[in-house]
Amino acid sequence: MKALFSLVVVAVVVLLTVLAVSTSGGRTFFGTILPFAAIAIFLVGMIYRVVYWARSPVPFKITTTCGQQQSLSWIKNNNLEAPRNFLGVLGRMALEVFFFRSLFRNTKAELKSGPRLVYGDARWLWLAGLAFHWSFLVVFIRHFKFFVEPVPGWISIMQELDGFFQIGLPIFYITDGILLAAITFLFLRRVFNPQLRYLSLAGDYFPLFLIGALAISGVIMRYTTLRVDITDVKLLATGIVTLNPVVPESLGAVFFVHLTMLSVLLLYFPFSKLVHMAGVFMSPTRNMANDNRVRRHVNPWNHPVKTHSYEEWEDEFRDVMKAADMPLEKDVESK
C-alpha cells in the first residue's frame, strides 16, 4: 500500500511533466525554473540540516565496543575501531563512507523449525547498497560532461573505463546496469521480506521509485531510438550552471521526465532519509575519538552546580573544630 502510494506519486509527476512540456510555458518551467529552484533548495536545505545537527550538543562520548580502546601500553589498541586520535577517526570515517563498514557487520536472526534460533551474517544489503551508491556516484560524475566546457580528461577516462567492454552501440556503461540491478534488489528486498515490508514506509519506497524512474529515463535516452540530441542537452545543462538558461526545441518528453525526476530528487533530498549523505559525517559513534580515558568530555549543557567542598566547609568551622579537638586538614596556625 505504501509502495503503491509512492509509485502513484512518481507516476503523477511523470505524467504531469509529459503533459506540461507540450506547452512552451511548461517547457520553461520544467526546463529552467524547477531545476534552478531544486538546486537552490537542495544546497540551502543540506547546509541548514548540517548546521542544525551541529548545534545539538553531544552529552557524552559514545564508546563503541567493537575494538580495543587505548589503555595500558602493553594492550594493543585498535585505532580504526576505537580511535585514540583524529587520524584514527578519519580512518574509521573513511571506511564507513567508502565501504559501509558498519553495514558489513549486519547480522540476522532467524527462527527455524524446532524451534531453533539461528544467527548469521546478512551481507546482501551491504553488497547491493555498495553497488548502488558507487555506481550512482560514477553516473553522477559522468554527467558533469554535460555541464562543463571543455570536458576535463578525467571524465573521458572515467567514461572509457565505464564502457570498458565495448558492448553495443552506444557503448553500454556497466554502472547503468549495476545501478538498475541494485535498485531492483533494494526494492524487492522490501517487498519480499515480511519483517521489512512491515517496517517500510512510503518514504522508503519513494526514493527508490524516483531514482528508478531517473535511471530508466536516462537509459531510454541513451540506448533506444527515443534518443535525444545530446548537444542540445548540454546547452540546457550548461545554461543552468552559467545562469544563462536556454530550452532547445529538439528536447522531448523523455528528457524532461529525466530532468524533473532529478529536480524532484534534489527537492526531496534535504527533507528525507536521503540526508544520510550528510548525516553519516555527523554520527557520534563514528566521528568521536574513543579517548574518554585520556580526555574528559564535558557535557556542554551541564548546568553550573552549586558546590560546597570540604575545604570550604572546614574554613567555615575551623575554630569550632579546633576547640572540639577534631582533626583538621589545615591547622589554625598554618592557615
Add this chain to the structure above:
Amino acid sequence: MYDSGKVIIGVLVFLALLLFPVWYNLASGEATTQGPELAKPVKGEACVLETAYMRSNHMDLLDDWRERVVRNGERIFAAPDGQHFEMSLTNTCLDCHADKEKFCDECHTFMAVDPYCWDCHIVPETPTRQEVTYVN
C-alpha cells in the same frame, strides 16, 4: 554550533565539489549557449535519412551499415525515399561531409565522445589539402 571549524570545512568542501561545473566554467570561460557549428556538406542535397534523425541516431545507422557490410556482405542501402547509397563511411558519408575535423569532431569533442570508427578507418585528407596536392 559545536565543532564549527570542522563543520564549516565540511560544508565548504561539499559546496566546492557540487558547484564544480560553476567554477570550472567560470575559470575556463568557454561555456557557450551556442552548440557546435558543423561544416556544410561539400555536395549533395540531403542526407540518406532525415537530419533530425541523423543528429541523434546516426550511430545506429552506422552500426547497422557495418553489420550488413561486414557480416552479410550487403553493399547497397535503400533509403526510404527510394534512393540507393553505397553503405560506406569513407565513400558515402565522408564524400559529402568531407572534413572530419569540422564535422564529426565538432560534436564529439563537445560531448567528449570518442567513437572507435577511426580505430580501423583512415581519415581521408580534407578537401583543401587535396586541392593543394592536385595543383602541385
